Amino acid sequence: MQQKIRESIAEIQKRIEQASLRSNRNPSEIKIVAVTKYSTLETTKAVLDEGLIHIGESKVQDVIPKLNMLGDRGIWHFIGHLQTNKVKDVVGHFRYIHSLDRISLAKEIEKWGKKKEVKTNCFVQVNVSGEESKFGLKPKEVLEFVKETSKMEYITICGLMTMAPFESNPEDTRPIFQKLRELQEEVKSLQLPHAPAQDLSMGMSNDFEVAIEEGATFIRLGTILVGQELKPTH
Template structure:
């Protein structure tokens, strides 16, 4: 399957999921996860009109970013981010999907102040409770949002989670539903400067269920860009 066919097929699946959930497909931001593919496939997916690129390793992402000179894409950092790598991310990546600790927030804030740039951040939440996954526990999120809402160079735009891999994607529904409920709870606090709009959830094996449960950003690798 070539890139155009792959993109068209994914868009059709997005539209079908939106129809089931009575949602507008324009609400769904499709992030092409290019961490496992080289420059040619990254360029190809951009040429098919995909605007969002997701990378999870700084050392792999920077050569692509530099070769494309940022390109027409909006860049998303979706992996675990070490504080000593923040300097390479702030100013290049418009979104960070893995804000999960206060030390990281402080470093993003510091680098943002130096560069005079505000970074959109998703708070990563470990809804499933798996030890292998990063993220705050659900009961830590509200207090964390309160603290970060006072920072000037971080905009908490959403919450992010990763569901366990399930052969039956329907099994992931409670995970996605819980994240949506948690977002609503945060917004009900009425905190100054806090209006959490987005939910980053859903990957190649479960994105349709995530859309049905309110996802606004889905992160697709193998089902969209394939593999080299």
Template sequence: MTVKERFSQLQKKINDVCESCNRDPSSVQIVAVTKYVSMETTAEALDAGLLHIGENRTEGAVQKWNGLGDRGIWHFIGSLQSRKVKEITGKFEYLHSLDRLSLAKELDKRLEDGQVMKCFVQVNVSGEQSKSGLTPGEVIPFINDLADYPRIVIVGLMTMAPFYDDPELTRPIFRKLREIRDSVQELELAHAPCKELSMGMSNDYHVAIEEGATFIRIGSALVGKE
């Protein structure tokens, strides 16, 4: 099956989920996670009409951006080391894994005048030790501290749920992230409009959409594996 065919199937499934929970399908953006596929397959995804491309390793990400960066909107979705920041600034529009002030400081330093990085604060809602991110209680103090970095805009929150055979078990995690997002929005911070929710992957995106996801990160179910 081609990427275009998978994309068409995925769009239909998203439309069905949105209809069931009274959401506009256009409020859900698909980030095609291309970290395991080639430059050619990434180009195929763009040719199929996908707009958002997600990478999580700087080496492969920059290589693909150098070849295809004039197409689509690029998201860095993996953990980012401070020493690698200079490789993605000016290239990637979104970062999904902001979780510490040292990273915010380096981003702000490396971005040029007039540039901003649209960031999701990563939240470890499930509390798994294997996952990065802030605890729910750390989110608002952290976002308040980010006001010191004018080139960073907090567009939303991101989380990764555990993998369950029954995706319904992820619902409390996604719901909690939405509740935290709503609490941030109530603060009406200029540097943190925090309207977006990056949550849900190939196995659980339908539950994430029902709980308010605005960006879902889809890899193998969309672009396959190589």
């Protein structure tokens, strides 16, 4: 397993460098979030052993054993849809939340941030594609939402996140990523202290190169990195 992950990382890094070259970017700007949400504790440890420090999980109950064993070794990202009743278990353990998509959730993150005296980096999730099956704000709602969270002291809007539809030709995802980058510029133009919005979380195993060309700073890679070891139970 260790050797396989090592080889996968080497191949991914090569593709990141090529995509960066095509788009006049520095490859060091792009961080891999290793999506280990269906992976075992051993696989997650193997990823960390190979030097990837950003770990993406989406089921609070499944990640507790990993956090207990490995929590201080990585930077943990909550990448799934977050229910308000799970926020207390996420704040303080996860440095990043990639799925802030409603005010009730923001209020809950703020409440637990205050209790635990910890600030959380949040990506506002945007449903750029408009698919009914996906969570996220509509693009036209983003600016108002960001303004609405401006009084919150324990939330930093570090950027925007989206999921593109799965396309057999990854090039077809480009307009989705372009739109998110345009929205990012609009958020940055507000110049709100709590919303620097320097990051874009977009691009997965199938389309990360296009996402990089369009400005991604965090790419979320699961299948291409660790495979689908375990089937989701929910």
